[in-house]
Amino acid sequence: MQIRLDEFLNLLVARLDSLEVALDDLKLRTNVLARLLKARAEFDKSDVKSAVKEEFEVMKSAGMISEYKEEEVVGYSEQLWNWLNGNVQELREALEKYREKLEKVAQQVKSKANIDIASPDLITQLDQLKKGRKGEPPKIL
The missing domain is CATH 1.20.5 (Single alpha-helices involved in coiled-coils or other helix-helix interfaces)
Known part of the structure; x- marks a missing residue:
């Protein structure tokens, strides 16, 4: 197919x-x-932090991550706690930072070389050139 x-x-x-x-x-x-x-x-911020740390340990044991840092545990715990409490301002700030990173990556990708794909017409034209010049190598313009 x-x-x-x-x-x-x-x-x-x-x-x-x-x-x-x-x-x-x-x-x-x-x-x-x-x-x-x-x-x-009934749970508080420290309970969230210990749950995050436990999850990172499980992921490490399963081979999903090689290691983790305490800052990652603290950062993720803070984000999760803010999310649970509906702290919209901090969530918006985090989303804005994430969008900025995505835009930066998109600009880097655009600045790199693009891959152009030949249209079916071009391939047909090349095949016709090849058939028309038997014995000679085809010239690609």
Whole structure:
């Protein structure tokens, strides 16, 4: 089965769209359940920090990460605590920093060499040039 590049890209984009919808749904459900847990359970910032540290230990034991630093535990715990308490200002600041990083990476990618893909017409033209010059190597313009 042959598939054109534009069809393949359309399939990938459709798949990414469906994954994005599923991820948004999971985020909403997770947010609701976490807020419910926070409202019903009695835990504080130190409990969140110990849970984060425990999770990092599990990830390290499973080989998902090689090591982690205490600053990472503290930073992630702070973010998680702010998220649980609905501290929107700090969440916005963190999201803005993340967006800036994404934009910087996107600019770096744009500045690098682009890969151009030949159209089917160009390939057909090259094949015709090749067929028309038997014995001679084809010239690519």
